[in-house]
Amino acid sequence: MFPLDRRTEFQIGGTWTDVSGDVRESEPITIERGAKSESAKAGPSKCTLKLNNRHGKFSPRNPLSPYYGLIGRNTPIRVSVKGPESYLRVEGNTSSYARTPDHNSLDITGDIDVRVEVTADWYGTASQSILGKWDSGGNRRSYLLRIINGLIILNWSVAGTATLLAQQVLPALPKRAALRATLDVNNGAGGFTARFYWAPTMDDPWVQIGDPLSATPATSIYSGTAPLEVAPILATGVTPLTGRVHRAEVRNGIGGTVVANFDARAQPEGTTGWTDTAGRTWTVGPDATVTDRQFRFHGEISAWPSRWDVSGADVWVPLEAAGIRRRLGQGQKALASTLRRRIPAFAPLAYWPCEDNDGATQAYSPIEGVAPLTVAGWRFGQDTTLAGSSALPAVEAGGSMVAPVPPPTGSSTQWSVHMVYAVDSAPGTDAEFLAWRTSGTVRRWRIIQRTGAATIEGYDGTGALLVDQGVIIGDDVFEGWQRFYFYVTETGGTVTWRLDWHNIGGAAGGIGSTYSGSTGRVTQIQTQFGASVSGLKVGHLAVLPVASTAAYTSADHGFSGESAIGRMRRLANEEAAQINLSWIDGDTAMDTERLGPQRPDKLLSLIEEAAATDGGILYEPSDRLGLVYRDRASLYNQPVRLALDYAAPGEVPPPLEPTGDDQQLRNDITVTRSGGSSARAVAETGPLSVEPPPDGVGIYDEAVTLSLATDDQPARIAGWRLHLGTWDEDRYPTITVWLHAAPHLFDEVLGMDIGDRLQISNPPPHLPPGVIDQHMLGYTEKLGLYEWPITMNCAPAGPWTVGVVEDTVLGRVDTDGTTLNGPMSASTTVANVLTETGLHRWIDSATYGSMFPFDVTVGGEVMRVTACIGTALSQTFTVTRSINGIVKAHASGTPVRLTHPMRAAL
Template sequence: MPLLVEMGWGGLIQAPNTITWTDITQSPDVVQGVTITRGASDEFSETQPGTATLVLDNADGRFTPGNTGSPYYPFVRRNAPIRISAYRIPVRTGAAPYPLAMLADDFDDERVNTTLWPNNYGGASEAGGRMRVPVTTAGSAAFQSAREWTLTGSRLTAKLVTLPQINGSSAAVASMWANSTTSGTRLGWRYNALTATLTAENQTAFFDGSAVSVPYSGIDHAWVRVRESAGTVYWETSGDGYGWTIRRSLATPAWATSQTLAVEFPTSRTGGTNDYAEWELVGAQVRPRFYGVVNEWPVEWEGLYSKVQISCTDLFKWLNRQPALKSVLAQEILAQDVAGVYDFLSAYYPLTEPADSLAAGDLSARGCGALVLTQAGSGGTLEFGGDGLAATGDTSATFTPSTATAGKYLAADLGTAFETDDANYLPMVSCWVKTTTASRAILGLFSANLDNQLIFGINSSGSLTVETTSDGTPPVVLPIAGTLTDGNWHHLYFDDAFKRIYVDGVQIGGTLSAASLSSLRILHVGGYRGTRLFNGQIAHVVISHATGPLGSTLAPLQYNAGTNAFAGETADQRIIRLARYAGLSSVTISGTTHDPVASQGPGGSSIVARMREIEATDSGRLWAQRDWYGITYQSRDVRYNPSPSSETFTIDYADLEPGISVADDDQKMVNQVDASRPGGATQRVSAPSSVLAFGPYDQDLDILKMSDNAVLDAAAWLVSRYANPQPELREVPIEAHTMASYLDILDAEIGNYFSVYNLPSQAPTPSMRVTVEGYTETIKHNSHSITFHTSASITDSVWVLDDATYSVLGSTTRLAY
């Protein structure tokens, strides 16, 4: 059965490096099979969330939510991580000696294959779809092959499923060896239960003085492999049997390429209680098919037979559940992170409350108190809902005092947790201000006993001042060059780690002679302790704590977010930025053509909706990865001019399943486009000959380009490709399991190519190259059927001077966009 199903019981999909996977492959109904759908139906459609459906045998109730008798209790719950893979067990062909990659067994028939393993000893057996080797005090035990294998240019792979336990022993070991003809000369992997280490060894006389050990991790070392290539042996581990990490390498020992080898999986124990080690999927070639979460666990019965039919969704479920985006500035503040520096958001007051509010709330989730409207003297106003930064769409708080000592300001007790953080970490303070009034205080942060004080002020010249004290004496006033009282918005950032101030994203002056602050707790905004009341607008007051400097990174980042919402960044940068807002760091960028895009716009949309805007703007492609918690963004140039060498596989028409057809209709026709961008012109691109021949096929295109010319180019690209679409294959059904190119077929991903050749004489051409847009597959016992949803690859071809294929007048003379 070419199927591997694993559950991440108790794990979180957003923390993939912490998931320990449990194999449940024995439970799915392999007659009904596992069905997986990914991608899109065609190139015009958006890729959809990937889905998987399968039926699990629930005879013992192990998949019943809330069942305390389940071995998986209490983790049979919605959003439990799941991953599904297919694998191929290579067939031994030809005559001995055989390459080690042909030593393959999935142990799924409950009896030992004595052709592969003729020399087993010590009670080694096959049980539950695994190789089971006793770890006993009675002596060694092992699965052992005949001496008929070669390592040159080949590999030995296995999954270590069950570890031997210490059980009071002074030694308990399970190993995988490629043995030479000399006893004790061997190379492979050894697991030591006493030290809980996995060791890559090249032994002579049963010893390796240069062995490389790693603390065993069931997450990272579930699979082990020894591989030889071009004179080097590599010891590798993997968490999924697909992606491998090299743990050791050295020049191939002479015996390893000159001798015929025997493979052995031995165990041994000294003292203690007996148990066993288990291995499985020896030699399996794994290909991930799905990575996501289980949506539900509906328990059903047919008489006394119980089953659970589960549906699963890939990473897009997680992304689609993210809350609506706040403004780009708010998102940058909430997602702040600086490489190599431990930092966290301690207090964040956007000051974007509705106009009738009497307090401002904290969004840091650190338990800080609200900024409460506070009166000094009499008179004056403080109103929320005023005009804010134009690029973000946020509002602000407007302070209008009667005098410098009569009016309203905001005050908050940030709490004991904040005070403790401030005693242990360095504070970073930032805000946005807009004013025309000098000699005022913007904000103040101080300890309960007033020993420590930090004040942002404006002096009589209209320049920023930073005032600090750490001993209760009057704060030292440090004037900063420049003018804040010009009626424009300005961003201020104080970095206590380096004692530096940044204004509008740029460091002003050098290191400040500021006091070292500690145990800050009380925050005043719009004045300081009832005096120097601010006259103007304030927004986005932020306090962070860190182990190192943040200003040089975060000050320009926040300034750009607040002033232009990152207008001009390229499409791939925008995708990575949006993913970061969801806490997603695994983003694969494919291709090199990524155009600048307009500003991110105001909040209110979802992360996925914003990503889709970029996908449409740049004619790219976005999808969730099938082997990891990550997404892929593919630029349009990846599809330019595919060559035969770039094809994932080719397939004879005779090897296809019934149902293939060539489509030639107007489903994709577009010969007239009205295109626009935010704040730009609306422009029309048309293909007159197509309009004359077929009538108008209109489409509106509203995209986030930076210029009207860029919009025009995008519209022209669309019309040039679809004014007269050529006949194409849109569905290609394959029974892949029986194909010699099985692994190549499984490697085909969205955006990849393959060709169907030897088409019937009635076809437009003898062969047709297609681009994969998506697929639906069903994996059953000894069956793996895949129907690829495809488009014509020629649609994305671009002009190449004097090229026989890509400079055909009127056909492939399309200019690249």
């Protein structure tokens, strides 16, 4: 392992180039990731190193440099070390795959069993193909395993053309996991059955995902000639996998003969082909790579400062690279309103957001070739109450708007007109709200409203009234923001028209009918607002070549109510050119916290807002340039990723210094919904309560405003924040591991990531007894040739251990009203306990024998209760002493508490 095989690469001219020979070996490469302390949020990753530059090789403006014109600001960089095994790195494009030719053993028509072990983004919105014998273009479809948006899907075809599928929702998975799908083509009951499984690796026991999926009739699999592919590229409409493929198997029969056994783990780095143990010959695509590199940093180099000594003989570049968060946080303009961003994506013929600033005299259009909207009686930038919009204009009674509408490309038999509006009150007399001209049978359309009624009028070219449809309307179309949606479609000379009112964020309704003729096209917006209209606000006027409301749906209320991960997913899709964002979903059966409307702001700020509301961790990954969001649920009840032993040499070198400070202490918390109500949670009693010392610690208050969807959320979140802020346990700001002294921890440490859990057993006797249990929030590592220290920034994991219904440990409810009913010596194994009147007693072993044993804490000593006698408030425990290494005498009246009580998650 040492000297450490560290590698530094720059992306030069689109190719990753190894520059390790130019990195000074005398100094370590220093990498920082995540948060620097419990109270700080994760910032940009950082990497510092020194490059030799005696020949000006790394001076971007030096024309003699071989990299002249190829390096400069934000040149990508990555740093890696040699890992324990190889894998196939696939990039998600059509040149990144592994393939073996068709073989008769792969032409399975009956029961099939496919297995893969991959490192992947399980919850991405793109459909990612993992393993398959599937050629869509050639109608050679046999079987295909893929994932999309937290689903695992098995596709198969009977004849190579039509597709069948079975799917299940994935559970919360670690980054590296094994998946398995089986298909029983004839289950003996006239149908087929598919089953899905997962495991940490393909060597571990399989856990079934969901229930078996059965349907009729029985099926079969097409025996085609397509090759078998890892990260298949011949499946159209499906993106090849992005990530790492470690292993893959195809078996003829469920648990049957292995007919393909892809295994990249033992292949040397750079291997482009091999024959597996089943006899299949694999070829690696040009953009796929067999590698054993474990990446510790991905970032960008923003500057190349050249430095030299007084002699000029020693020249170097002290390089400092940073993750994408640095660039995203600098000088980026705010994203426009959700309506302004969404509507142009639907290719409108004309669109006027009307979000112009106060002082504007016309409304511009972001659609190329569309003239501005000429207005009169308008004052822009006056109303900000529509959640999906920036400030919109106020229009005087009798104001007007007019603009031409360009023709569609080609002929069309449908179109729609949309506008959002709000008025102070319903007009008492007929008032025009929206009107436009067309080239069809109806040449002019008008929407007229008054108190209790509305009319849609359509006039032909002579001015004759062809459409005159009235409708009774309620006050709800004058309460808050509304949206008009008017569309026409033509079939066989019959035109169908409809007008709908959408109460934004609420119900919809409308009227419609038909007439004989043609739709024509919209040629002009021409509206003279009624003189009786008071307090009118309008905006986001659009003409679309289709009869659809999709351009406005949810965007009109700023996507209020979408989950934190849902918002991140949508933003990542909308801004795919700017950011590569993935997420870890700790509970796929429940949504992350629901957010309020998305207001105009910077992309990074909007993502950070979603993360702050949900309460998870937003950080930069080490294996790519991008962002990862780890949701709050993924921090609950985590498995231990790194187990350290204080007594083992090198595993926990000094300093190991607990801190019982008040950095994160909060005992009086107010949470406010942005634009809504507030809730407060206060610790009234207890050692960390607002009571002054010695009964408490005094007031440590906090007030936060969050983007929340409803007014019932602040109370829950305030309670959870109070739970975190009053957790009474020491934190360990830094825990260090010397990998050069404890190389046996290499694999476990490389598997750690931000937010993961670590424990230290056998702490020194001067510290509290029991295992030290922490979350790693960030770290600093120094990659030297002969030294590799990693210093982790940590916080207690205890408050993230939450209740699990019916769990034998985490499913038990605690009591705060039980004490010892008499003293205990240091050696007795009997404890007499008394529960206060009005509280529930402890379970007795005669009735609830299957629920024993369980642990209680008495005066800092953990005891294991193996039996309990008595069904009244006075009971007798039989206990095993010193479970946590502490044993001592206890006085009568000492509190008795569950060691692992159920705590409600947020």
